[in-house]
Amino acid sequence: MSLEFIDVSYAYHTPAGETDAVKGLSFRVEDGQFVSVIGPSGCGKSTILSLAAGLIAPSRGKVLRGGGQFGYMLQTDALFPWRTVEQNIFLPLEVKKKNTPEMRKNALRLAVKYGLGDFLKKSPSQLSGGMRQRAALIRTLAAQPQTLLLDEPFSALDYQTRLAVCDDVHGIIKGEKKTALLVTHDISEAIALSDKVIVLSARPATVVAEHDVTFGEGNPKKRRESANFSALFEALRKELGI
Numbered sequence: 612m613s614l615e616f617i618d619v620s621y622a623y624h625t626p627a628g629e630t631d632a633v634k635g636l637s638f639r640v641e642d643g644q645f646v647s648v649i650g651p652s653g654c655g656k657s658t659i660l661s662l663a664a665g666l667i668a669p670s671r672g673k674v675l676r677g678g679g680q681f682g683y684m685l686q687t688d689a690l691f692p693w694r695t696v697e698q699n700i701f702l703p704l705e706v707k708k709k710n711t712p713e714m715r716k717n718a719l720r721l722a723v724k725y726g727l728g729d730f731l732k733k734s735p736s737q738l739s740g741g742m743r744q745r746a747a748l749i750r751t752l753a754a755q756p757q758t759l760l761l762d763e764p765f766s767a768l769d770y771q772t773r774l775a776v777c778d779d780v781h782g783i784i785k786g787e788k789k790t791a792l793l794v795t796h797d798i799s800e801a802i803a804l805s806d807k808v809i810v811l812s813a814r815p816a817t818v819v820a821e822h823d824v825t826f827g828e829g830n831p832k833k834r835r836e837s838a839n840f841s842a843l844f845e846a847l848r849k850e851l852g853i
Contacts, residue, residue, distance in 0.1 A: 613679070613758050613790040614640040614663055619672035620815075621658055631815035632658040635672075638809050638818055640758075640792055642677065645784065647793045647801035650811030651851060656794035659816070660760045663792060679757025684764045688747035690735035696746050697722070697731040703754040718753035725749060725783055740768050741776045748780055752787060759784060761793040765800065777804060778831045785829070798847050802840060803831040810850045820850050 619636040622629045632655040640646045650656055661667045662674050664681050682703075690699045700718050704710040722731060727746060735743055744764060751759060764780070765773045781804050784791050795801055801808045802824060810819040822843060827834030834840060 613642045613644070613677040614792065615673075615675040616659075616662070617673045617675065619662060619669045619674060621655075621662060621667065622670045633662075633817070634815035635817055637672075638821065640790060640807075642757075642790055643788060644806045645781065645791045645793070645804055646807045646809060647795055647805040648809045648811060649795055649798060649801050649847065649851065650816055651813045651853075652796060654811050654814045655816040656796075656811065657762055660762050660792070660794055664760055677757075680754065682751040682754065682756030682759045684747060684751045684759060684761045686763045686766050688735070688743040690743060690746060690750075692735055695732050695734060696727060696738065699735065699746060700727075700731075700750045700753050703750060707754050709754060714753070714755075717755070718749070721749050721752055721787075722746075725779075739772070741772045741779065744768070744776050745779060745783075748783055752783075752789070756789070758790040758792065761791060763795050764793075765797075766795075773800075781831050798844055798851070799835070802843055802847070803827075803834045808843075808847065810847060813852075822847070 616636050616638050620631065620634045622631045648656055648659060662669060664683060700722055701710065701715060704714050704718065722728060725745060727749060730738060730742065735746070738746065765776055768776055777800060793804065805824050808822045808824060811817065812819050824834070826839040827837045
């Protein structure tokens with residue numbers, strides 16, 4: 612088990628009073644799984660990632676984290692424009708005081724393996740949107756986390772780029788045998804990428820349903836082309852009430 616929520620509730624305080632973000636939330640993410648969480652806008656999806664990362668503590672219940680570190684990938688690539696791609700990739704090593712020759716060598720190995728070898732000395736502005744997201748993922752992987760928390764990392768990309776980058780990121784995460792928890796509002800994206808999809812209610816978020824995605828041989832492109840894709844899409848759409 613990499614991550615488990617057990618009857619987790621979280622309330623935040625505003626001048627108007629206390630607001631429940633999530634309530635009685637329970638689910639598991641097993642080692643090596645790619646799990647997506649979908650729900651209505653404002654239902655608390657990002658709160659779940661903050662709870663998973665330990666950035667905030669539950670008001671009630673427990674968040675159990677298995678062995679290994681967590682890496683966070685944001686909605687924007689957040690690459691520093693004044694640093695080269697290589698320097699951006701090394702940033703987590705500097706922050707976490709892991710900036711050793713061995714760790715730098717491993718980070719560069721990942722960059723070369725996944726097509727960034729010719730771009731290491733370039734600035735982020737010289738990269739396409741898809742390449743920037745790939746660089747952001749390699750930066751997240753540089754510190755060798757076991758579990759990745761993905762906060763709608765493709766939302767800023769145009770549709771065609773988004774499809775390509777989704778497949779790209781999925782391949783890297785699976786290739787490196789990492790665990791991933793993705794929050795997204797995109798039903799198609801959740802189906803294509805995930806081993807399991809968790810559906811949330813409107814705020815305060817509770818689990819409405821869980822679906823194991825077993826078709827398409829774990830390949831996003833094959834999943835989109837599968838006859839089972841549209842049936843699961845419709846089931847998820849109804850559970851979301853849209």
